[in-house]
């Protein structure tokens with residue numbers, strides 16, 4: 001197939017200072033959860049995107065000096081010449097595919113912890129960042145930079161830029177955004193200096209200008225100098241001659257950088273999930289810039305639609321289509337558009353599981369792309385997979401995310417696959433959960449896979465088939481894969497935190513029952529000790545249908561885990577907007593006569609009651625593994641039936657998030673014909 005001419009504009013080269021991007025697909029700097037400790041993992045995670053057609057591939061934030069140390073978060077660094085080699089690995093990998101490699105040089109100023117290096121934090125005026133999330137609160141405050149500190153900061157940028165050039169990078173960033181280093185000097189509320197670096201806008205811009213000029217002088221003849229700049233806060237500050245200080249800063253520095261990379265100052269806003277933002281939501285922070293500079297502008301917006309990308313360019317918003325998440329979900333997105341295969345794009349669903357990987361200090365994981373982070377360690381490629389034996393038949397029972405991914409990957413491997421599903425529709429939990437408020441895009445987990453599977457002549461699908469163990473044994477197959485999911489349990493926790501006996505009350509329901517449309521009466525209490533999206537999503541759903549809703553949680557926040565995927569604050573705001581009450585740090589201990597008893601999790605064990613017509617328990621999920629267990633208990637029958645391997649995958653094996661189910665299905669497909677005892681997994685080792 002050939003490219004739709006409508007998308008030709010996306011494949012135009014773009015000049016960026018002394019270098020030229022081969023097209024407009026730009027993988028913006030984003031953390032990968034690898035740091036310098038995992039150079040091969042990182043190089044492979046970036047390389048696969050260059051191979052997939054991204055014209056520019058950047059590192060994540062790269063510290064220029066030990067006074068900017070984000071440990072234990074796995075960021076990369078260029079502190080001395082010994083760090084060059086680690087980066088050259090990635091640069092070479094990106095260059096192999098004709099893409100440009102960029103490095104986001106970064107000094108965090110007061111917005112880092114220096115937990116490892118223990119160097120005092122630097123800031124414009126001794127004003128420290130004051131986050132409210134426990135994970136980000138630092139007990140170390142910052143000190144005001146003196147003139148020598150400023151000279152040092154400029155020199156560190158230059159030294160790191162020279163190292164970056166030695167590593168082979170084509171684009172070198174200065175990061176003046178998101179409250180980091182030089183950006184703190186731009187903000188009138190944070191910069192209270194009375195010297196030539198404070199006061200007037202010209203003075204506040206001085207440091208960013210100086211670093212830009214220093215870097216241009218040092219490496220600008222070979223490398224493009226990019227300026228990453230956050231606009232949203234400064235768009236709210238009226239300018240002296242223009243409508244905002246953001247406008248004024250862009251016009252003051254307009255032609256100095258070779259590239260403007262614009263974004264929001266808040267990571268939570270920038271990475272807003274699909275539940276809280278649409279594709280292209282960053283446009284208001286970026287749209288003003290192109291009228292003020294002739295240099296190329298890049299910005300993000302979780303773009304997965306080529307038409308939305310073309311619109312950004314034609315309307316003069318962006319020159320380069322920036323992407324982090326869409327490039328994680330589908331490293332081959334540009335090539336698919338180029339080859340007229342846009343219907344095969346594995347679209348990002350906006351769930352932000354990738355963000356949680358970074359917070360977990362492990363390589364980012366992706367719900368849609370199970371190979372992300374496994375490129376080097378397991379040699380998994382997002383598009384290629386070893387061929388299997390087309391004579392071998394595989395029966396997969398259950399077509400949720402696990403079964404669908406397993407069928408897709410086994411189909412791609414060439415096996416003869418049969419996928420049996422009890423319901424009339426494919427998708428399992430995503431078919432149901434994507435009907436929850438804000439989660440419509442989650443249906444892409446199903447749609448991407450069913451679209452590909454339906455084109456595969458070697459994969460047969462049977463819906464409306466609830467298979468028994470006898471039917472599996474009667475089916476003529478070499479391998480049987482059980483992907484029958486999990487069910488929510490109505491059990492609660494005892495005060496010791498372990499499972500307790502279920503409440504004896506007819507008005508107790510599970511999310512499965514609510515999602516199946518059961519009628520709830522009176523005020524609804526949702527008791528959430530799952531801590532992810534289900535509790536707050538059900539609260540929204542029930543509120544929209546007119547219920548009075550209270551969420552009870554034993555945690556200190558509603559959907560407490562969502563700190564990890566940057567949704568926590570948005571969820572809290574949504575609960576407040578919808579007047580959904582919250583009872584935090586409480587456990588449900590009894591439910592009788594229309595009243596739920598709440599007991600404090602703390603030593604005082606204070607007991608209260610609240611009115612409740614229906615109690616929805618969002619707690620544990622138990623595997624729906626009866627079929628698997630019955631089959632596994634009959635090895636002789638399996639052998640007689642010619643079934644060489646029986647596997648359970650996804651929630652049926654271990655209940656988890658959708659990302660785990662997809663991964664499990666993929667892993668099973670790759671290894672169905674492998675010797676289970678001999679998987680070789682790569683491990684990066686420090687060399688002594």
Ligand code: ADP
Pocket residue numbers: 397398399400401402403420421422423427428429430465466467468483484485486624627649650651652658661
């Ligand atoms: P996962 O997330 O692990 O993929 P899901 O719960 O999303 O799990 O999907 C499991 C699917 O398995 C559901 O669509 C369910 O209807 C189907 N299923 C469960 N038991 C059987 C069975 N015995 N035969 C066929 N399909 C089944």
Ligand code: SF4
Pocket residue numbers: 324325326328329347348349350351352353354355365366367368369
């Ligand atoms: Fe998109 Fe979710 Fe994958 Fe992140 S984890 S890239 S948000 S699909």
